[in-house]
């Protein structure tokens with residue numbers, strides 16, 4: 055397949071990544087807000103938890119979409135995976151976002167998961183930065 059034929063796919067990747075970072079930012083805000091109300095022992099606004107859950111689901115879907123685009127695009131281009139560090143960072147981010155989603159949704163039942171949730175999310179920020187950086191670097195190969 056010729057190189058430019060995949061450009062549109064990487065363009066979708068770039069946009070989805072922008073959206074993912076934005077969603078992460080909103081999750082950090084709504085999460086910190088919940089933490090604040092809990093530590094002040096004040097009842098929190100009803101909207102906060104559903105909002106955080108919807109944003110969380112959007113982030114998971116976006117990351118899975120990016121994983122799909124990455125794998126389909128790379129297989130289409132080279133016929134095999136493992137072209138760069140981007141693969142390792144990509145898989146790490148997928149694993150982290152899934153741990154975050156599972157731990158978050160069980161915080162009610164096991165409160166120690168709160169630390170897992172917050173910890174993975176801090177790592178996730180580093181992961182998102184690495185995957186954006188490496189993705190941006192490999193995408194240069196495809197630019198005309």
Ligand code: HEM
Pocket residue numbers: 078081082083084085086088089092103106107109110111113114151154155156158159160161162168171172175176178
């Ligand atoms: C990946 C998708 C995510 C899902 C499904 C999710 C889900 C949840 C759930 C269900 C809770 C518990 C709410 C409650 O106490 O009833 C929670 C709490 C929280 N989440 Fe998330 N979350 C996600 C991502 C994130 C991200 C990316 C951040 C930060 C960058 C974050 C930060 C927090 C914080 C700070 C809390 C509050 C914990 C507390 O009250 O002590 N979450 N999340």
Ligand code: HEM
Pocket residue numbers: 064065067068071117120121123124125127128134135136137138140141143144145147148185186189190192193195196
């Ligand atoms: C969470 C976000 C992302 C995930 C999970 C992800 C995942 C992947 C995976 C698993 C591959 C296969 C890599 C290989 O086998 O070497 C890949 C390839 C690729 N991804 Fe991503 N990706 C993400 C974000 C991005 C972004 C933001 C860009 C840039 C716009 C991008 C551009 C590419 C390109 C150009 C390739 C082809 C690999 C190459 O030519 O070396 N990705 N991605």
